[in-house]
Structure formats: structure tokens, C-alpha cells
Amino acid sequence: xxxxxxxxxxxxxxxxxxxxxxxxxxxxxxxxxxxxxxxxxxxxxxxxxxxxxxxxxxxxxxxxxxxxxxxxxxxxxxxxxxxxxxxxxxxxxxxxxxxxxxxxxxxxxxxxxxxxxxxxxxxxxxxxxxxxxxxxxxxxxxxxxxxxxxxxxxxxxxxxxxxxxxxxxxxxxxxxxxxxxxxxxxxxxxxxxxxxxxxxxxxxxxxxxxxxxxxxxxxxxxxxxxxxxxxxxxxxxxxxxxxxxxxxxxxxxxxxxxxxxxxxxxxxxxxxxxxxxxxxxxxxxxxxxxxxxxxxxxxxxxxxxxxxxxxxxxxxxxxxxxxxxxxxxxxxxxxxxxxxxxxxxxxxxxxxxxxxxxxxxxxxxxxxxxxxxxxxxxxxxxxxxxxxxxxxxxxxxxxxxxxxxxxxxxxxxxxxxxxxxxxxxxxxxxxxxxxxxxxxxxxxxxxxxxxxxxxxxxxxxxxxxxxxxxxxxxxxxxxxxxxxxxxxxxxxxxxxx
Amino acid sequence: xxxxxxxxxxxxxxxxxxxxxxxxxxxxxxxxxxxxxxxxxxxxxxxxxxxxxxxxxxxxxxxxxxxxxxxxxxxxxxxxxxxxxxxxxxxxxxxxxxxxxxxxxxxxxxxxxxxxxxxxxxxxxxxxxxxxxxxxxxxxxxxxxxxxxxxxxxxxxxxxxxxxxxxxxxxxxxxxxxxxxxxxxxxxxxxxxxxxxxxxxxxxxxxxxxxxxxxxxxxxxxxxxxxxxxxxxxxxxxxxxxxxxxxxxxxxxxxxxxxxxxxxxxxxxxxxxxxxxxxxxxxxxxxxxxxxxxxxxxxxxxxxxxxxxxxxxxxxxxxxxxxxxxxxxxxxxxxxxxxxxxxxxxxxxxxxxxxxxxxxxxxxxxxxxxxxxxxxxxxxxxxxxxxxxxxxxxxxxxxxxxxxxxxxxxxxxxxxxxxxxxxxxxxxxxxxxxxxxxxxxxxx
Numbered sequence: 001x002x003x004x005x006x007x008x009x010x011x012x013x014x015x016x017x018x019x020x021x022x023x024x025x026x027x028x029x030x031x032x033x034x035x036x037x038x039x040x041x042x043x044x045x046x047x048x049x050x051x052x053x054x055x056x057x058x059x060x061x062x063x064x065x066x067x068x069x070x071x072x073x074x075x076x077x078x079x080x081x082x083x084x085x086x087x088x089x090x091x092x093x094x095x096x097x098x099x100x101x102x103x104x105x106x107x108x109x110x111x112x113x114x115x116x117x118x119x120x121x122x123x124x125x126x127x128x129x130x131x132x133x134x135x136x137x138x139x140x141x142x143x144x145x146x147x148x149x150x151x152x153x154x155x156x157x158x159x160x161x162x163x164x165x166x167x168x169x170x171x172x173x174x175x176x177x178x179x180x181x182x183x184x185x186x187x188x189x190x191x192x193x194x195x196x197x198x199x200x201x202x203x204x205x206x207x208x209x210x211x212x213x214x215x216x217x218x219x220x221x222x223x224x225x226x227x228x229x230x231x232x233x234x235x236x237x238x239x240x241x242x243x244x245x246x247x248x249x250x251x252x253x254x255x256x257x258x259x260x261x262x263x264x265x266x267x268x269x270x271x272x273x274x275x276x277x278x279x280x281x282x283x284x285x286x287x288x289x290x291x292x293x294x295x296x297x298x299x300x301x302x303x304x305x306x307x308x309x310x311x312x313x314x315x316x317x318x319x320x321x322x323x324x325x326x327x328x329x330x331x332x333x334x335x336x337x338x339x340x341x342x343x344x345x346x347x348x349x350x351x352x353x354x355x356x357x358x359x360x361x362x363x364x365x366x367x368x369x370x371x372x373x374x375x376x377x378x379x380x381x382x383x384x385x386x387x388x389x390x391x392x393x394x395x396x397x398x399x400x401x402x403x404x405x406x407x408x409x410x411x412x413x414x415x416x417x418x419x420x421x422x423x424x425x426x427x428x429x430x431x432x433x434x435x436x437x438x439x440x441x442x443x444x445x446x447x448x449x450x451x452x453x454x455x456x457x458x459x460x461x462x463x464x465x466x467x468x469x470x471x472x473x474x475x476x477x478x479x480x481x482x483x484x485x486x487x488x489x490x491x492x493x494x495x496x497x
Numbered sequence: 498x499x500x501x502x503x504x505x506x507x508x509x510x511x512x513x514x515x516x517x518x519x520x521x522x523x524x525x526x527x528x529x530x531x532x533x534x535x536x537x538x539x540x541x542x543x544x545x546x547x548x549x550x551x552x553x554x555x556x557x558x559x560x561x562x563x564x565x566x567x568x569x570x571x572x573x574x575x576x577x578x579x580x581x582x583x584x585x586x587x588x589x590x591x592x593x594x595x596x597x598x599x600x601x602x603x604x605x606x607x608x609x610x611x612x613x614x615x616x617x618x619x620x621x622x623x624x625x626x627x628x629x630x631x632x633x634x635x636x637x638x639x640x641x642x643x644x645x646x647x648x649x650x651x652x653x654x655x656x657x658x659x660x661x662x663x664x665x666x667x668x669x670x671x672x673x674x675x676x677x678x679x680x681x682x683x684x685x686x687x688x689x690x691x692x693x694x695x696x697x698x699x700x701x702x703x704x705x706x707x708x709x710x711x712x713x714x715x716x717x718x719x720x721x722x723x724x725x726x727x728x729x730x731x732x733x734x735x736x737x738x739x740x741x742x743x744x745x746x747x748x749x750x751x752x753x754x755x756x757x758x759x760x761x762x763x764x765x766x767x768x769x770x771x772x773x774x775x776x777x778x779x780x781x782x783x784x785x786x787x788x789x790x791x792x793x794x795x796x797x798x799x800x801x802x803x804x805x806x807x808x809x810x811x812x813x814x815x816x817x818x819x820x821x822x823x824x825x826x827x828x829x830x831x832x833x834x835x836x837x838x839x840x841x842x843x844x845x846x847x848x849x850x851x852x853x854x855x856x857x858x859x860x861x862x863x864x865x866x867x868x869x870x871x872x873x874x875x876x877x878x879x880x881x882x883x884x885x886x887x888x889x890x891x892x893x894x895x896x897x898x899x900x901x902x903x904x905x906x907x908x909x910x911x912x913x914x915x916x917x918x919x920x921x922x923x924x925x926x927x928x929x930x931x932x933x934x935x936x937x938x939x940x941x
Contacts (some may be wrong), residue, residue, distance in 0.1 A: 037589075149631060403625075
């Protein structure tokens, strides 16, 4: 189906909650004249009075004497157990001269130990029927193993996780294979305008911040050596900088004991790191154009730096993001697609890292409408910053956020991802499953304050599209920085105008 | 002593049970990991309910037997167009308001058209179940199809399709491969194509009138529901919708076996090279699908699976390889998609795959390898059923596949019970050149 469809909701009187007995309903329906319709069809029904309470299983956390965090969550309905090794080091921890090192190091985990070849090790994991994956975020890395819930299999999986964490070795042969895979993944990703736009936005917003190291292309991974990987591993893969998480239909105490006995011998101090300060938001008018010669339509991004997840503005900003572009009913979509017809879609997103976050609007735009679409996007952001949101918009945004939040935790993968984030970023216990309560407490004043603080600064604009569109459609803009698909600045169009 | 030998000794001490059989893993045989109930309304609507109180959510899925199998030659795109017209309004829901109503309460929704059905589904807060039923019943009862809506929807779909094709250089090769794999129009024609522009209003209305009727539909509700109350709501919203005429059973294609493997090549507008390779299995006998499900795991699932390990890890002839089992009525296909750096590597990768097929035909799969495949299959099976939507789709798919729902619990057991001998016999019977189709692609 198309996701890019919407229009305004028709006003209507509230529906009756009365439900006639089944027999009566049938009689009524059978007695209707042709062409008439039952009354209950005319208006949408009200929700049931049933209280919607999001209650996640509690996360039980403790620390081993070596500093390793162990966290368990019991999900009795789950047939699959998820084990995760979380390392509190991510893309941002790669040295400036070795972008991608965090990712390559994580990919090398599980590629053998002193005693076991990579082939043997992989076979050992997969012989359990387990699925192993690695995800590297800005501030942390998660290695995930999913396995059937049988105690024997889970015990063996924990042992394998121990081998990975404590006894990893890095051979030239395996590094060559990992570099090759990383190269092709990054090469293929350049065909995706969304990836290009996102990377460019990050590199501009974090130009003078360690997070900029996360914006690399395929060329850099070939410089990474086994020595680099060993050093990164030696520095960050330490018990005081790590956590083992287990969720599923488990006996938490027994699992914790098992983890304690297997990981107790892991030693080494946690790296000393000062918390990263957030960068200042962009304040200048800045437009970047990234060349993507195969594009059929232009992808437009506009975004800026915002607060982290622990700030008082976090939940009000969620509401703001929703009002601006959360769904097909939001301002951007209604304006750019439904009213002006500039875009196929227009939404907003936000991502929160350890020290700060960013928000961005994202639209797929007709090439001829790039400039007016940019004006509308920046205008909508500005309008929300300077003028109050309508109370009904705020309430609708809150309703959406409260209603949609449980969807995130439905699958084992979704639950485990949130648990890893919660533990990795040491989030406040109130954030575990109290999001809906916090959202309900957001009022117009808090929304207004958050808008003033984070939407007033001018967003950075990134356009991804065909090179020829620059001269065809972007002449009305001021200076435009032009980048190739690898993120290299080629020239500045219209500089000095 | 070499490293591998040392490793084996250490493992023998530390992990004495690593290669043990999976005998403890068996769930209760013959039962699904969740309960459900099914019944029919007077108008023929098939209703399935399943309670899951973990989270305050409910999924409502409704499938109509209105897939691409119902399209006649010249009607390509009709089923997909109808799927999208279902969002263009009904008597009490304005055009595109269906989406707005669901999103307003924090729900998610989508729809999909496949060979056998058009499926519509929404997951939303469980106290909004009545809203979902109201919306679905309104468009089942009184969908409004206007010439303007047809034109607008058709134009949008063709435009978006063109954008997708432009953005994904491999996309076109998938539909081309399908038409090669299934020369018969019924299975081989694409979901969308230029012929959508030629569809007349009358045939669109006729398609809707014939197939979008309660007696050709399955309604499945899974989540935090009270079954009694849900039955009342279903009756309220759906019972009075008049049935349509009985739809004839979907036609079955004629599938011919070629004398040799079919191999074709096409050009694509990017520098990559690669190929699709497919194996056709027909006519299917009892137990054949169980064999295929396990073979898919032996060959393609996981880094140590035979084909992935060979091409991506040892021969290094490919940089991407994936595969999927496509089960259609009366025929199943194992489809591979492989990317390599150039034509030489494409040829070597194809050779590597065929070598693995030969190995499959001539050597029995070891017990260890079989246990690995069974465990992974089982894990993925449970993963699939871990969400309300996963369960709903599983049940609706089964109904449209003509399965009795009370037999579904035995499927997992049947798959994990397949023996190495059965697999070897299956491979010898079906993995023949006559069942193989290849589409190579490379730069222009």
C-alpha cells in the first residue's frame, strides 16, 4: 500500500457506546429497508473504557566484582531467549584517523579465539540454531544471540558469549574478510539517498564533535589493521565497560549465577572517558547538495541538534516531533503533499545519542519543487518554534505516542533492543516503562518551551539528487555546498552571492 | 598439534554436550504455541480470534481472496489497484480517513497483495478494537469507487513504481525472473505494470463486486481481547453485510517442465553483476514442503549454511547471497539472488551453487547439520509467532493455503522430523537441470 495518503478527519458527533444484544442487532439489520444503513455505522465508535497500561517485565540488574553489569528480564511467553553483550563504545569511539574501527572490531568478535578457528566458532554458534548479529550504535555496541529457550542451549550460548568477549583474537585473514564485507555494504549503501542525506546531515551537525567520526564511506575501512582492532578491543572490551543481558522465559537467578561464574575471570579496568558535551546547534543558513546520479526524486533533509533523553524537554519534544511530521496527519505531510503537492511524503524523525540528539525532517520531493519544499519545511519548523501548537494537535500527538509505544516492545527483538539501550546508556529506571505516563504529563507550556529551545535555531538543509538539478532547480538558493556521494566537498555553488 | 585439534580437545572437556541431540527441545507435539477459535458468520465470513494479553494491543487482519491469481490476461495490476482503492473511502469514512483514524490512536497499518489474497491489517491499542472493526466493516460493506479515485490511485501507483524501479537497479530483474520461472500468466505476471493504465472502470468494479465479499474473506483478531465481547463486536459490524456470489476456486496454472535448464541474461544500469537462480518443485507430494523447508536452512540460512559458506567465505566468488522458499499452490520454488563483482565471478558462483546441489544429491546430510537446521527453523518459527501480527498472518495465510487450522500444530513437528534419507531422495528427484531457471544480469 501507499503510506503517503491522508486528509483531514471529518468532524462528527460522538458515537453511542450502547451495544444491543446480538439477537436484537440481527433483527434490526434484517429489518432495514434497502439502501438504509444501521445507525452505528455512521460515526466512529468510542474506545472501550478498558485502562491501557504498559507494563514491561522488570529488568533485574547487578554488577559482578569485576564491574560487569548483568541484567535479566523474564518474559514467560517467549519461546526464544535473547542474549546480548553490550559494550559501551560505539561509532563515536573510533579514533579520528580510523573511522569505522568500532564497527570493524565488533564484526571481528566471534571470528575466532586463540584455540578456535573462525569457522569452528561460527559453526559452534549456529549448531545451537542460534542467530548472531552485531549492531553498532553511536555510543555503544550490541552483540545479540537468539536461541531456543531450552536450558542446555541457553547455557551453551552463554559460554559462547564468554568466549567471544574474553578470548577474541584477530587474524589477518578474518580481518580481510570483514573489511571486504564492510566495503561492499558501505558501497551499496551509497545508492540509497536516505543514507547519503543522513550521513551528510550528521557530518555537518557534528563537524567539530567526536560524533563526526561516525560518518565514513567505504574507502576508509581498508586502512584498518589487526593492531588497530586489538588496541580498540583492549581499551573498550572490558568488564567495567560491558554488560551481559538475558531476556526470555528464564530463571533469572540461575542465569545470573551462570553468567557470574563464566564471566568472573574477565579482567581489566574500564576506560576513563569524560562525558561528551553536546555540540552547539547549527544557527547558520546552510544548504548541502549530495550528488546521487540515479535519483528519480530529490530527498530533502532539514535538521538540527537537540537534547538527550534525560532532559526535561525529551517528552515535550517527542510531542513536537509528532505534530511537525509524525504521521500523515501532521503539518509537514499535510502541507507538502496534500496542500502544495511538492512531495510524495514528508515526515520527521529524531534520534537520541548519549550526549545529545538530533531531529530531522525528511521529504521525497519533485525535483522542480526542491526550493519551495525547502522553504515550506523550514517555515513549518519556524512556525512551530514561534507560535504555539494548537491544544487539539498536542492531545492528538500524545494519543498517538501513548498508543504506539507498546508496539515497540511486542517482538523479542524489539524488547531486547530497548533493554540494551536502557542498560547501555544507563537510563533512569523511570524510563523503562513509564513513557506513557510521562507523555500524558506533557502540557502546552512544556511543548512551547521545548520548541523555543530547540526549533528556533535554523536547521541544516541537505538535498540529495541528480547533479544536473543544481543548475536546473537550485539557482534561487544562496550558497550551496556540493558533495560527492562519498561525502567529499566538491565546490560551493553561488558562493559570495 | 594444530589449532583445530587443540580446540576439539578443549571443547570435549568444557562442552561435553555441545553436539548432543535436540531431544529436550521438543514442544508439546501437535499443538500451536497459542490458542485460537474460529467460526463463520451467516454471510460466510470466516472469523478467527486469539487472545494474547501481554501488551495493550490488538491486531485486526482481514484477507480477501482477491490476489493476482484472479487477474485475467490484460488485467495485470488490477488486484494491487483494488488494494489501494480500499483506502479511498466508504459510506461513512471519507477518502484516506481510514489511515488517519488508525494513526490518530497510535496504530500502525498496512496492506499487501499476493498471489492468493489482498491482506489488510492494523495493530492498535486494544481498547480501540471497535474502531478497527468499524473501519474494516465499512469498507467491506460500502466501498466507494469513483472514476476520480481510480485515476488518482492508478497515477500514484504507477509513479511510485517508476520511482522504486529507478532507485533500485535490481528491482526489475525480480519480476523478469518470476516470468521466466513461471511462464504461465497466472503465476508469472507482475504485481504492477503499464497495463494498469488500460483497466476499465467496469472491470475494476466487477473485480471488487466478485471478490471483496464476506464469503470470500477471513477476519483474524489477535491480541488483548475478550473473546465474548469481540464476538459481539464482530457480529455487530459484519453480520449484516450481505454475502456475494460464491467465488469460483482460483485457477491453477499449467506448469511445463523444460528439456534443460533455462538460462537468460539481461542488462542493468549499474556496474554490479549477479544472477537469480531458481529451482522448481512440482507436482508436490505429501511431505515435500517439509523437506524444502529444512533444505532451505541447510543451504542458505546462517553463515555456515552450505551455499553461503562456500560462496561468501571460502570461494569468495560472491559478495551477497540470499535465498527464499516461495510456496504457491501446487508448486514451490527455491529462489536465490546473488551479487558478484563481474561476469567471471558470476559464472564461478553459479558453478559453486551447482556443486552444492550435487553434494546434496549424492551425500546424506549429517545428523549434526540436520539438528542445526531444525533448531534454527524452530527458532525462526517461534520468532514469527511472537507478535500479534505474526500470528494473524500465520493463520490467515493458512486459511488461504487451504489448510485446516486444527492441523497447523503438527506442521512444526513434521518439518523437524524429516530424515536425512528423505532429504537425499527429495534432492535426487527434484534438483534436476529441467527444474532450474537462471537469469544473469550485468552492466550495460
